[in-house]
Amino acid sequence: MSAAPVIEPQRSLPVFGEWDVVVVGGGPAGIAASVSAARHGARTLLVERYGFLGGMGTTGGVTNFAGLYGKRDGEMTQLVHGVADDLLARIDALGGLNKPQDGMQGRIRVRSYDTSVYKCAADQLLLDAGVHLLFHALAAAVVMDGERIAALVVETKSGRQAIRANAFVDASGDADVAAFAGVPFAVGDGHGSGLFPSTMFRIGHVDAGRALAAVGEFKAINDFMAKARERDPGAYRFPREGAILRPQIDPREWRANVTQIRNARGDAMNGVDAQELSDGEVEGRRQIAEYFRFLKAEVPGFEQSAIVEIAPQVGIRETRRIEGLYALTGEDILSSARFQDSIGINAWPMELHAAGRIEWGFPRDERRTYNHLPWRMIVPRGVDNLLVAGRCASMTHEGQSAARASGGCFVMGQAAGTAAASLGGGRFAAVDVPALQRRLVADGVDIDA
Numbered sequence: 375m376s377a378a379p380v381i382e383p384q385r386s387l388p389v390f391g392e393w394d395v396v397v398v399g400g401g402p403a404g405i406a407a408s409v410s411a412a413r414h415g416a417r418t419l420l421v422e423r424y425g426f427l428g429g430m431g432t433t434g435g436v437t438n439f440a441g442l443y444g445k446r447d448g449e450m451t452q453l454v455h456g457v458a459d460d461l462l463a464r465i466d467a468l469g470g471l472n473k474p475q476d477g478m479q480g481r482i483r484v485r486s487y488d489t490s491v492y493k494c495a496a497d498q499l500l501l502d503a504g505v506h507l508l509f510h511a512l513a514a515a516v517v518m519d520g521e522r523i524a525a526l527v528v529e530t531k532s533g534r535q536a537i538r539a540n541a542f543v544d545a546s547g548d549a550d551v552a553a554f555a556g557v558p559f560a561v562g563d564g565h566g567s568g569l570f571p572s573t574m575f576r577i578g579h580v581d582a583g584r585a586l587a588a589v590g591e592f593k594a595i596n597d598f599m600a601k602a603r604e605r606d607p608g609a610y611r612f613p614r615e616g617a618i619l620r621p622q623i624d625p626r627e628w629r630a631n632v633t634q635i636r637n638a639r640g641d642a643m644n645g646v647d648a649q650e651l652s653d654g655e656v657e658g659r660r661q662i663a664e665y666f667r668f669l670k671a672e673v674p675g676f677e678q679s680a681i682v683e684i685a686p687q688v689g690i691r692e693t694r695r696i697e698g699l700y701a702l703t704g705e706d707i708l709s710s711a712r713f714q715d716s717i718g719i720n721a722w723p724m725e726l727h728a729a730g731r732i733e734w735g736f737p738r739d740e741r742r743t744y745n746h747l748p749w750r751m752i753v754p755r756g757v758d759n760l761l762v763a764g765r766c767a768s769m770t771h772e773g774q775s776a777a778r779a780s781g782g783c784f785v786m787g788q789a790a791g792t793a794a795a796s797l798g799g800g801r802f803a804a805v806d807v808p809a810l811q812r813r814l815v816a817d818g819v820d821i822d823a
Contacts, residue, residue, distance in 0.1 A: 387527065387536040390508070393419045395794045396526055396539040398513050401429015402439075402780045403764030403787035404545035405496055406457040410791030410817070411543075412503040418791075419537065420500065421528060424686070425509045427496035429547060429764075431780060432489045435574030435685025437622065437629045441781025443474065443483035444721025444744035450476075450483055453719045453744055456819040457499075458784040464495035472623040477592035481736055481743070482723065486622055486629065489683075513546060516554040522759045523555055541794040541802075542760045545787055548646050549694035549766035557754040557762070558697040563771040567641035569691035569778075570614075570634045570727040573658025577669065578682035582625035585675025595619040595632075595673070602672050610668045613661050616732035619669075627682065630669075633661040634727065635688055642727075645690040654688045691727055691765070691778060698768025699803065700750035707745055707776045710737045715807045716746035716821045717814060718785030720777045727775075735772070746822060747777060749807050752786050758801040761790040788819060 395411040397404050400422035408420040420427075430436050439462070442454045462485065465471045470491025474483050500507060514534065515527035525536040544551035549559055562568025589595045595617050602610055618631040635643040635654040643654040662684060669676040695701075705711075707724050721744040724735030737743045751768045752761050762768070763786035765778035776782070792813050793805050811821055 387534055390528070390535040390537045391419065392538040393417050394539065395419070395541045395543065395791065396421060396537055397543040397545055397791065398526065398551050399429065399545035399547055399764065400424070400427035400496070401431065401545060401547060401764060402458070402783040403790070404429070404543070405461065405500065406784045406787030407543045407545055407763055407791035407794070408500060408505045409457050409460070409503045410788045411795040412505045414792055414795035414813070416795035418504070419506045419508060419539070421508050421511045421513065421526070421537070423510070423512045426493040427500070428489065428492050430689055432493055433686045434689030435489065435576065435683065436689060437489055437574070437576070438484040438486040439780045440482070440484050441720060441722035441779035442485060444719070445741060446744070448741040450480070453721045453820055454781040454784055456784070456788045456814070456817055458781070459818060461495060461499055464499055465491050468495055470495070470623065475620065478734065486620065488623065513550045513554070516551060518555065521757060523757060526551065540759065541797045543787070543790045543794055544760060544762045544766065545764045545790070547690065547693070547765050549696050549762060552696045552754055552757070552760060552762050552766070553694060555757045555760060557756055557760070559694040560697070561644070561646065561694050562642060562692060566639070568693070568771065569775060570636065570642040570729065571645060571654060571688050571690050572631055572633045572727070573635065573655070573662060573688045574685040575630050575662050575681055576622070576683045577628045577630060577666070577676065577679045578626065580626050580628055580679045581675040581677070582621070583675070585628065585673070586621065586625055588674040589619055590621070592620070598673050599668070602668060611664060614730050614732070630665070632665050633658050634730070640729070643688070645693040651688070658688050659684060692771070692774055694766050695774055696754045696762045696766060696768050698751050698755065698762065699753045700748050700768060702747065702751050702769040702773035702777055704735065704770060704772025706773055708735060708738055710739050710742045711745045712822070713746040713748035715749040716823065717749050717789035717811070718747050718819050718821055719744050720747050720782040720785065722776045722779035722781060724772055724775045726772065747782060747785050749789065749805070749810065752790055753802050758803070759797060761794060761802055763787045763790040785819070788817070789814060792817070
């Protein structure tokens with residue numbers, strides 16, 4: 375039996391400040407949005423729930439940028455540019471960026487990084503752009519004025535406060551601001567599940583030479599898993615096929631993407647359900663301990679290794695997806711779709727984390743393995759001064775499995791921040807898209823026009 379609700383007394387909130395643009399969420403979408411808005415002259419505030427930037431790349435321990443590279447005219451090349459270039463250059467200057475790493479028979483390419491260096495580089499990038507940072511602040515509500523957000527309410531160590539702005543960008547990953555504002559949304563695949571989350575971890579003190587010889591190939595770790603199962607089916611419980619174990623810039627340290635978090639029903643853990651999220655954190659660490667036992671016992675080079683970091687939180691791939699003016703689809707990914715209102719490029723294939731496995735869906739044209747991202751997918755229905763960028767933008771379950779990667783998030787965020795800087799009293803649904811595209815191109819973005 376559920377308890378009776380508690381009625382919270384009405385109260386007056388102090389105003390933290392007034393801004394031209396407020397961005398919620400400090401992942402790739404939020405970084406690109408806030409930097410772009412500030413560079414275009416907007417007084418910009420970025421609100422982040424943790425004490426550092428990077429989104430799932432740091433809090434979720436992803437440790438690599440995916441979706442920056444794709445094939446154009448059959449040649450693998452970097453296709454996502456703009457703010458992303460600035461960030462990568464800063465990470466590289468601090469010694470934290472790996473050389474590009476290919477996988478899936480050369481069909482994908484990622485850039486791995488040191489998470490601590492990423493945090494430092496992102497701080498420097500935003501401060502140099504003139505962005506004001508508010509860390510340890512959790513979006514809690516919005517105050518509406520008709521179809522516009524008048525203020526964002528945040529919970530902080532200084533108490534509950536309000537933040538006024540002319541324009542807002544929801545880069546929270548979970549569409550928190552959009553949900554508060556009444557924007558329609560879907561969660562997961564619409565059937566009670568979604569893309570399964572993973573808890574990431576890093577392994578240190580690895581014998582680099584032996585490990586690289588044994589599992590240096592993208593899929594080699596799965597061969598060791600298969601051999602262990604064949605020898606003794608009950609020795610280990612692997613949460614999924616398609617494990618990923620790859621070296622960092624220093625090959626004595628490796629990153630592991632091997633877990634899969636289910637709820638009590640066996641579906642994907644719901645990242646916007648407080649209890650499931652709590653249970654999932656515990657389950658992720660349990661799976662890590664079990665998998666690490668396998669690594670030490672079965673994989674050359676890992677005998678004397680140690681876990682050096684478990685990500686601060688479970689890595690979420692999919693929660694809320696808003697209803698926008700257009701929803702990017704799986705067919706858009708497979709057909710390498712072009713859009714007249716392109717704001718940039720998604721170069722990551724469909725990567726559906728299903729129960730016990732990963733299902734990949736690559737573009738049919740092997741010489742053009744990317745698609746445009748349309749402006750309309752970041753414009754929500756029903757709220758005039760809000761944009762939604764990142765994994766919670768307007769996409770189907772299948773489309774989101776590709777464009778949720780960091781490359782696409784950089785693209786959506788840069789377009790959102792650039793547009794937000796000059797909104798004035800207008801509506802995002804009425805933005806002059808050709809003028810926005812010209813500004814993006816001038817800032818180095820490849821919209822593949």
